Amino acid sequence: MALGYLALVLHAHLPFVRHPESDYVLEEEWLYEAITETYIPILRVFRDLKKDGVEFKITMSLTPTLVSMLKDELLQHRYDQYLQKLEQLILKEVISNQNNGHLKYLAEYYEQEFAQIRQIWNESERDLVSAFKTFQDSNNLDIVTCGATHGYLPLMKMYPNAVKAQIEVACDHYHDNFGQFPKGIWLPECAYYQGLEDILASAGLRYFITDGHGLIHGNPVPRFGTYAPIFTPRGVAVFGRDSESSQQVWSSEIGYPGDPVYREFYKDLGWEADYEYIKPYIMPNGQRKNVGIKYYKITDRTCSLSEKGLYDPYWAKEKAAEHAGNFLFNRIQQVKHLAGVMGREPIVVSPYDAELYGHWWYEGPQFLDFLCRKIWFDQETIVMTTLGEYLQNHPTQQVATPAQSSWGYKGYHEFWLNESNSWIYPHLHKAIEKMTELAQRNPESELELRALNQAGRELLLAQSSDWAFIMHTGTMVDYAVKRTKNHLLRFNRLYEEIKNGDINGDWLLKLEIMDNIFPDFDYQVYR
Template sequence: MSDPIGSFSLVLHSHLPWLPHHGAWPVGEEWLYQAWAHSYLPVLDLVREFAEEGRTDVLTLGVTPVLAAQLDDPHALRAFHDWLGMWQLRAHSAAVRWQRDDPLLRELAAAEHRASSRALEEFETRWRHGFSPVLRPLVDAGVVELLGGPATHPFQPLLDPRVRRFALAEGLADTALRLGRAPEGIWAPECGYAPGMEAGYAAAGVRRFLVDGPSTRGETHAGRPVGSSDVVAFARDLNVTYRVWSPKAGYPGHDAYRDFHTYDHPSGLKPARVTGKQVPPERKRPYDPLLARDAIRRHADDFVSTVVSRLKDLQAEQGAPGLVVAAYDTELYGHWWHEGPEWLRQVLRMLPEAGVRVTTLRGAQAAGHVGDPIELPASSWGSGKDWRVWDGAQVSDLVAAGASVQAELLSVVDDHGGAARDFVLDQIAREALLALSSDWAFMVTKDSAAQYARDRAAEHQRRFTELAALVRAGRPALDLARRYWASDGIFGRLDARALRQ
């Protein structure tokens, strides 16, 4: 390729809250296994395809420590293998039921059988020992840049500085344990930022992180050092990012794509295409892969044209090649948007052909896509680009409970921690971090499985309070801590002593 017109960095954020042993359907472990089968397997397969071609710096992949722990968890690995087998059986069942129906439905059942067979083979040959052995060679070879984050994905601006420091340190250490090194970059949970957080990032060895476009007043053409630090913030280019997915529109809503919300309930498969936004489920047309294939190509062309146009405008404005950062949840590709992985494959092949340098955030920083320092405002990537989703009136009770948990956590560790590691205090810290997951407030504010979210937050708060009360009273708590560890034994090296003053 001749001199590129600019650089493009795709950033994928892979995250689900801790789900093993906490329900199955409609929210619980099923959520994990659907995303695993339909997003994590195909996206990693796509990355490996580029690796085998010798490509490096293909994309920046954020994997939260809490998700990585689930994808390495023995219980989850066994249960996911069972889930894949059931997927294949469900495809068999649908094939029998749809034998005399529309030919498109018969083909859909056959396609589901082929997909489940590929997933089973992929899992049994590459994934049986977990996610980390699959990801590490891709990270070591520089095919992807890995982003980490705080342990359980808490909304950091609402954390006490000691808890914030502890959550980030534990998350980075857990990633280093799984992959051999701590990541230099993080996806800040919910892109949440409060002024001064860059100092904590610098102290933890973090060199770059993500914010949303409005945080830099829409100037997203380069990373920006934050304040007086050397920590660089990269901002999503919403002009480009929203072509794919925005609060109101995006490619996945096209009428030819597979409809996420319409189920064939006997099999659990999704047999319909979107058909139309106002079309009720019973009137949606059967999914047609040929129509979807045409839509994928058109939308890949549109996205590449959008990136090229944006980079040409930036070059004209800045007098030098610029950078476009497009960032999304990994679960969009395959889980929410069935055709997403194939669209991604085409885009990542077409961009270099169009004169665009595809790279990672690390590669963009090394290439000099870094501008002048900036003072960032309090911000997030949520509604209003402020903190309202995680600190609004609808979740004021969760915020108050979270503040109480943090205060008691610090107090009990200071008052009762000794020189030796304490299993009970470690479990107390573990339950506190699980209670502080940002997912619970998000799900309540967005009214998405809100009761499940409230129940999960309350459960971890109750366990935390029960253990802390036993410690304060000087009563035995080891058996109870072990019982909670059996279901929530996440982050085995977590050490509550690091919270002490």
């Protein structure tokens, strides 16, 4: 008989990046890289597990922005072109490295990998959302939602209607794509403030996740810490992140992804190859970029890129199996200890960004595959569960109110509100006030109704926490600033045109084509 539970939670999210007005925008490749390195490899893991009779259980968020992009025909077509270029390049690499033993081996390895990516992409008929849904239908996945555009909810709590819009739009979008309303939500950045559960409960949501200190500092202090959920007074369950299992994967010092045999992320063929040779596969303006073919291993985290050794997928896969075994061993010991102390079955909640598995940690999907198999075949101490399934089987829990928290640096809100990005919030808050005003209107024409709905979309897109995050990390800052400003400028112009009764239909149509997220959006959600 099992002594406890392991709940793996994968947060699959990207900001809405779609530029039909341009033939090429580098940031669109965030999606294409994630499809190639994370989403399809994880789907491959799920398919192989099911084929071999392994009944895995994983909770996974698919955020509304990500779902919207994965379902978008323009982006699907552009991904086809992206993958085709990868296939062409790796074929050239196989030919050009015929006399270079190890590089020939690696080029042929990537050729097989890209062929499998293509096969799954085609078999899924380019609809990865439906492909993931099949595993929800088979009760292996518990797919949860997120804020509509991943807006940082604590920084808009003074405007409950704005928080409500983020939640209700997300729930309606989930229903449109999965045929039912979501039961759980991954709060954007796991950021919670007291009272948020009222809005979640009103939307029909049953549970969410916080960082561990959100539970540990709850009121009253939860008896079992992060190893059992609590119920808020509104009945919404709260699961806390387990720091021990998280550290084994996330830590830059002791985390698995830093092992010397794993693939080096920062040494890419796009920067290494002869310029004229690689030119057709980099940016149209001739600037180099990552192309997704990486021949080197981490080797040593302290050495320079020029000192990296050649990667070997065989030994990296062996290491992934070893790490999966180590992770499972530690969870077994953890659960045995906790079960003895608690007198009941603990649940260890291990949430991660999905993009860690494959994109940042290339061997991450292999790790998941080995871990699920080892749990199923090699032990009887723990069982995998989803958060929704756990609540069905354990409907009675302690009642408490969690503490304000996030999973960002220092655990609160500093990462999204600091000297690098604080300038955006007065503008966002003013836009919320204006949208609240617009929401009281009863449109006199179809054109005004379209403008009201588009104003709401522009506000939601401006609220994405990704832009504040990027501004603080210092990567792609110009793009994040531009996106925030552009959506606010579009919103403010729509506001003025609606108020003045002088809506430019041609310009509005352009906005509807560019920022086409949430086609069924209803501006009255801000009432």
